[in-house]
Every structure is written in C-alpha cells, then in structure tokens.
Amino acid sequence: MELQIDHLGYTYHPGTTFERKALDDICLTIGSGEFIGMIGHTGSGKSTLVQHMNGLIKATEGRIFVDGTNIYEDGYPIRELRCRVGLVFQYPEYQLFDTTVLSDVCFGPKNKGLSGEEAKEKAREAMRAVGLDESYEMRSPFELSGGQKRRAAIAGILAMDPELLVLDEPTAGMDPEGRDEILHLLKKLHEERGISIVLVSHSMEDVANYVSRIVVLDQGKVLWDDIPSRVFVHVEELEKVGLAAPQVSYVMAKLAQTGWDVDPSVTTIDAAAEQICKVWVTVQDNLKQVADGVWKRN
Amino acid sequence: MARKKTDRIIEGHDLSFHYTVYDSEGNPGERRTALDGVDIDVQQGQFVAILGHNGSGKSTLARHLNALLVPDGGTLYVDGYDTLDAGNVWKIRQSTGMVFQNPDNQIIASVVEEDVGFGLENQGVPTADIWKRVEEALRAVGMWKMRGRSPNRLSGGQKQRVAIAGVIAMHPKCIVLDEATAMLDPGGRKEVIRTVRELNRTENVTVILITHYMEEAVFADRVIVMDHGKVVMGGTPREIFSQVEKLKSFRLDVPQATLLAWKLKQRGLPIKDTVLTIDELIEALNHGAAENDLTQPVSR
Incomplete structure (x- = not known):
C-alpha cells in the first residue's frame, strides 16, 4: 500500500487556552515495501503523526490518501485501515491483558471478524514470526521476560496481517541484545514478508543500521526526509534539535577533518x-613504495 | 541504631533477595532469585555504572540501596546504616536518593519549584531553608530559570533534571539513577549525564548509574556487570569494555567507538589500548598514522 500524507496539520485543544500546534504542514509519502526511520526530540510530534497513519487521530488540516483514496471521505472503511496499518505503541507490553499468550494474540484477528480457528491460525503464524514457539501458547503473558512480552505484543498486531507496521520506540528500555532481537525481527518481516515499516526511535545507531530512509521531525515539521548518509552529515543541526548522529558519523567526520581521505557520510x-x-592500506603501500625507493637509492 | 564508622557509602556483603510469585488466587508459589550472593562496595564520591540485561537484577539491587527492598540474606550498610534495621530507613533515604526511568511517574507538583521542595516539606525543614535549598538544587541542574513552569510542559530531559533536583535538595550523599535516561531523546540523555557528572565532580556526590546505553558508562570510575542476580564483572570502563566478546555473552554491548576500534584492531591496524570515546579513537588512528609517517625514520 502507498500512504500519502498531504499538508497535514494537527492542533491540540483548538480554540482553548491550551491550544498547541503539534503538526504543521507535513507532506510525506510512505511507499510500498519501504523501511523508514522517524526521529525527533521528545515533543516533536512523532507520536501524534504515527497515530494519524491508521486514523486514530483525525487531522485538523490536510488529507491522507491510502492507495489514492482520501481516508477522511465519508464511507471510507476506517476499521479496515486499522488492520492494514498496524500501530505498535510505546511499551506495548503494558497492553497485554489475556490469560494466555495465544488468546492475547488472537484478540486482533477475532475483532477483525475471523472465526476462532482462523484467528488461532493467524495468531500461531504471528507468534512464530516473532520467535515464540508453541510452548508459549498456553503461558500467561505476564510471566514472560521483558523482551518476550514485547514480542508477544508485536505478534498481536502482526496477526492482523498489516501491510504497514508502525512502531513507536519499540526498543525503549531494552538491553542491547533485546534491542537487536526486535530490530532483526523487523528486518526479517520487511525482507521476507514485504511489510513496510515505520520505526520511531531515539537511538540514532539503530536507525542508521536498519532503515533506508529517515524522516526528521522538529516542532511538528519535517526537517529532513532523506537517506541516512545524507541526514547524519548534519551533525550540528541535529544536535540543535535535541538529536545526534551515530558515534560512527562523528568518527568519520573528525577523521576527514584531520586529513583522512574517508567519506564522512558513512x-x-x-x-x-x-x-x-582501505585508507590505511593505501597509505601503507605508498609508504612502502617510497621506502623501497629510498632503499634502492642507498 | 548506631552508625557504623566507614568511608564507604555502600557496603554490601553476600546479598540475596527472592521474589515470590503469586498465583491468581493470591497463594504464594515459586520463589525467584533476583540477587544471589552480591558483594558491592562503593566509596563516597565514586561514579559507578551498573550494566546488565533485562532481568539481571540491577533494579532489584538499586532498590536495596535506599531500603525500598531489604535483603533476604547477607548484610547491606548504606552510609554506615544497616538497611535491615527498620529504624534506619529515613536516614538511609535521606543519604541515598533515587531517580527512576519514567519522567512522568516521579513528578507530583504542578510547579517545578514546588516539586523540588516536596521532600523537604515532608521532613519538616523550615520554610526559609526549603526555598534556599530548592534554589541551590535547581541551579545545580540548570533548571533555575524554569522554576515557575508547569512540569508537564517540560521535555523529558528537563523533567528528569527536575527529578534529580528533588533528590539533590535533600542533600544526599548518593544518587541512584535506575535507567533514568531510557525514555529520553539523545539531547535529553546528554543533559542528564552532564548534570550527574557535574554533581559528582563538584559536590562529591556518589553516583550509581544503571543504564543500557554503554556510551554512558565510559564516564564511570568503575563498571559493574550483573547477570542472573550475580556480579559477574567489575573494573574500570577500559578493563570492562576491552572484553567485547564476554560482554556479548551477557547480552551486552560496547560503545560504537570501542567496537569500531576493536574491529580495526582485528583487521591489523596498530591500535594498542581499548578505546572508549570518539576522541580516543581519532587519536589512536592519527597516532598510528604518525608512527608510520615519512618524517619518521623507516625501519627495514
């Protein structure tokens, strides 16, 4: 599916003293099969924006088109959209509620109108996709580890067969390996099932390692929308808006400054x-040739 | 109870702690070990980072440090007070303050300065002193200008700094940060780390930093690694982060600069010591390049 956000704006509490513009003239197209990272400081509008993507929040300005159809038109099947765009909230494990993992994961597909058996089939498939085998089916979701709980919660969304998966800081509070597990899972879903992914994250390193395009938000506006190497060269501007570049970007920038012939956009x-x-070997070779020359002359 | 004379702010020996799992009827069931024979010693004024995967026991240990939990086995003295003695609880909480993960869960007042003064009011500190200490604390974390603001209008990093100010106002000897940067953006993380390093350096406040961000631990005097309720590694950041593979076996990582240096070293580049920061890596590479420079005599 293609999701096109067209001059979208959102104001909280319009007409009151609490009025606050959270999103301002956002234009963004999420193509089929993309893996997009979204970064921005706390309060930059990321969470507000992602809640527009499945119609949970209705924009106060602008429009959203899904495969060319305006979702704000009368009669648009918004329930269907909520299945096609799976939204995983921050700390999704807090939303686990049922007595067994299997019945919890079944909740979405059942709501979608599938029969009990069909829902179970979808749920099992989703659990396998996130790496929870049959032995977890009858366990209480509350006795799982933090990382397993989060994967179970993601399975609950996957069971609805989304075409676009939007995750709001899925790795917050996880240890490094748990972080990698979740990110590998997303990569696998993207590669093997062709699901489009929007990953909202505060970890610049994670974003740099996994996504092919980055959207940077600042004060409700899109600051950059480009490939990682072209976004992370703006180190100073990123820091000004409460972000950073991956450590590697700083290393390469500083090496380039001190005369190394390296590409600072890595x-x-x-x-x-x-x-x-590569630079090291080249320099070594040159040195060797020069040294050989010196050797021969002597 | 009497205070034990010691220069160590935290002195724990053979600590153990178990959680009891209750079934849906509320009957106690299986006991799970969260701490298993932990020894921990921290000198006043030290900056200690505690690393470990989710469920390794870090937070359980942190909650022992101001007697929110008390050990099932072993002994723990905080600022010389035995945490097992219920009569010591308030003295311990005054000497060791906690900052938790979620900035929205630890701010209670509707104005920044009132929030910072909350703990002091509870202790019955005279009003004039409260204002003085609130000012000191807010200045120390760089939030004095925002004293009249409503906390819900602050960024995550600013909220955590207000929470830290609330702890500092109590004049603690030790601050424990339990993943206090986990929910912050990079700018907010930097603010919080800069603030606690400053307090550590200028006020000699002991800092115990629990984190999943390896690059935050490089500033510590000492790093402790926990796994399955046990302390499995301890040493300076350089000693700890030189063991890339061992850390990975505990589900941990090293800072990106360290990992890059390690990979370069494996590919034969002459990087001698473990690199912890970006600047150290640049220096190591430029030093290596200079040693091979033409201006130096070439040894054959």
Whole structure:
C-alpha cells in the first residue's frame, strides 16, 4: 500500500487556552515495501503523526490518501485501515491483558471478524514470526521476560496481517541484545514478508543500521526526509534539535577533518571499518613504495 | 541504631533477595532469585555504572540501596546504616536518593519549584531553608530559570533534571539513577549525564548509574556487570569494555567507538589500548598514522 500524507496539520485543544500546534504542514509519502526511520526530540510530534497513519487521530488540516483514496471521505472503511496499518505503541507490553499468550494474540484477528480457528491460525503464524514457539501458547503473558512480552505484543498486531507496521520506540528500555532481537525481527518481516515499516526511535545507531530512509521531525515539521548518509552529515543541526548522529558519523567526520581521505557520510560500523582499512592500506603501500625507493637509492 | 564508622557509602556483603510469585488466587508459589550472593562496595564520591540485561537484577539491587527492598540474606550498610534495621530507613533515604526511568511517574507538583521542595516539606525543614535549598538544587541542574513552569510542559530531559533536583535538595550523599535516561531523546540523555557528572565532580556526590546505553558508562570510575542476580564483572570502563566478546555473552554491548576500534584492531591496524570515546579513537588512528609517517625514520 502507498500512504500519502498531504499538508497535514494537527492542533491540540483548538480554540482553548491550551491550544498547541503539534503538526504543521507535513507532506510525506510512505511507499510500498519501504523501511523508514522517524526521529525527533521528545515533543516533536512523532507520536501524534504515527497515530494519524491508521486514523486514530483525525487531522485538523490536510488529507491522507491510502492507495489514492482520501481516508477522511465519508464511507471510507476506517476499521479496515486499522488492520492494514498496524500501530505498535510505546511499551506495548503494558497492553497485554489475556490469560494466555495465544488468546492475547488472537484478540486482533477475532475483532477483525475471523472465526476462532482462523484467528488461532493467524495468531500461531504471528507468534512464530516473532520467535515464540508453541510452548508459549498456553503461558500467561505476564510471566514472560521483558523482551518476550514485547514480542508477544508485536505478534498481536502482526496477526492482523498489516501491510504497514508502525512502531513507536519499540526498543525503549531494552538491553542491547533485546534491542537487536526486535530490530532483526523487523528486518526479517520487511525482507521476507514485504511489510513496510515505520520505526520511531531515539537511538540514532539503530536507525542508521536498519532503515533506508529517515524522516526528521522538529516542532511538528519535517526537517529532513532523506537517506541516512545524507541526514547524519548534519551533525550540528541535529544536535540543535535535541538529536545526534551515530558515534560512527562523528568518527568519520573528525577523521576527514584531520586529513583522512574517508567519506564522512558513512553511518555504520562495518562500512566505517572498511573505509578506514582501505585508507590505511593505501597509505601503507605508498609508504612502502617510497621506502623501497629510498632503499634502492642507498 | 548506631552508625557504623566507614568511608564507604555502600557496603554490601553476600546479598540475596527472592521474589515470590503469586498465583491468581493470591497463594504464594515459586520463589525467584533476583540477587544471589552480591558483594558491592562503593566509596563516597565514586561514579559507578551498573550494566546488565533485562532481568539481571540491577533494579532489584538499586532498590536495596535506599531500603525500598531489604535483603533476604547477607548484610547491606548504606552510609554506615544497616538497611535491615527498620529504624534506619529515613536516614538511609535521606543519604541515598533515587531517580527512576519514567519522567512522568516521579513528578507530583504542578510547579517545578514546588516539586523540588516536596521532600523537604515532608521532613519538616523550615520554610526559609526549603526555598534556599530548592534554589541551590535547581541551579545545580540548570533548571533555575524554569522554576515557575508547569512540569508537564517540560521535555523529558528537563523533567528528569527536575527529578534529580528533588533528590539533590535533600542533600544526599548518593544518587541512584535506575535507567533514568531510557525514555529520553539523545539531547535529553546528554543533559542528564552532564548534570550527574557535574554533581559528582563538584559536590562529591556518589553516583550509581544503571543504564543500557554503554556510551554512558565510559564516564564511570568503575563498571559493574550483573547477570542472573550475580556480579559477574567489575573494573574500570577500559578493563570492562576491552572484553567485547564476554560482554556479548551477557547480552551486552560496547560503545560504537570501542567496537569500531576493536574491529580495526582485528583487521591489523596498530591500535594498542581499548578505546572508549570518539576522541580516543581519532587519536589512536592519527597516532598510528604518525608512527608510520615519512618524517619518521623507516625501519627495514
């Protein structure tokens, strides 16, 4: 599916003293099969924006088109949209409620109108996708570890077969390996099932490692919308709006400043290691040739 | 109870703690071990980072440090007071303050300065002193200008700094931050870390920082790694982060700069020591380059 956000604006409590413009003239197209990262400081409007994507919040200005149809038109099947766009909130494990993992994951597909057996089939498939095998089906979701709970909650959304999965800080509060597990899972869903993903995150490193496009929000506006290497070169501007670049970006920028012939727009560790080694080897070779020359002359 | 004379703010020996799991009828069931023979010693004024995966026991240990929990086994002295003695609880809470993960769960007043003064009011500190200490505390975290604001209009980093000010106003000897940066954006994380480092340096406040962000732990004097309720590693950040593979086995990581340096070293670049920060990596690389420079005599 293609989701097109067209000059969207949202004002909280319009007409009162608490009036606050949270989103301002947002234009954004999320194409089929994309993996997009969304970053921005606390209060920049990320969470408000993602809640528009499945129609949970209705914009006060502008429109949203899904595959060319305006979702604010009368008669638009908004319930269907909420299945097609799966929204995973912050700390989704707080929303687990049922007595067993399987019945919890079944909640979405059942609501969608599937029969009990069909819902179970979908739920099992979703649990497998997040790495929870049959042995977890009858367990209480509350006795799972933090990372497992979060994956169970994500399974609950996946069971509705979304075409676009939007996750609001899915790795907040997780240990490094738990973080990697969730991110690998998203990568797998993206690659194997072709699900489009919007990943909202405060971790610049995670965003740099996984997404192919970054949207930067600041005070309700889109500041940048570009590939990671072109976003993270704006180190100073990013810091001004409460963000940062991955540590690797700083390393490469500083090396370039001190005379190394490296590309400062590199954003991942492996790419950086590759570049630094290449420069190193070239310099070594040159030195060797010069030294050989000196040797021969002597 | 009498205070034990010691220069160690935290002195724990062979600590153990178990949670009891209750079934849906409220009957006690299985007991789960959260702390298992933990020894911990912290000198007044030290900056200690505690790392460990989710469920490793870090937060349980943190909650022992101001007697929110008391050990099932072993002994724990905080500022010389035995936490097992219920009569010591208020003295312990005054000497060790906690800052928790969620900025929205620890602010109670509707004005910043009133929130910071809340703990002092509860202690019956005279009003004039309260205002003085609130001012000191808010200045220390750089939030004095915002004293009249409503906390719900602050950013996450600012809220956490207000929470820290609320702790500092109590003049604690030790601050425990239990994943206090987990919900913040990069700018907010930096604000909080800068604030506690400053307090540690200038006021000699002991800092216990629990975090999942490895790059925050490089500033500590000492790093403790926990796994399954046990302390499994301890040392300076350099000693700890030099063991990339061992850390990975505990579901942890190293800062990106450290990992990049480690990968470069594995590929044969002459990086001698464990690198902790971006600047150290740049220096190591430029130093390595200089050693191979043409201006130096080439050894054959």
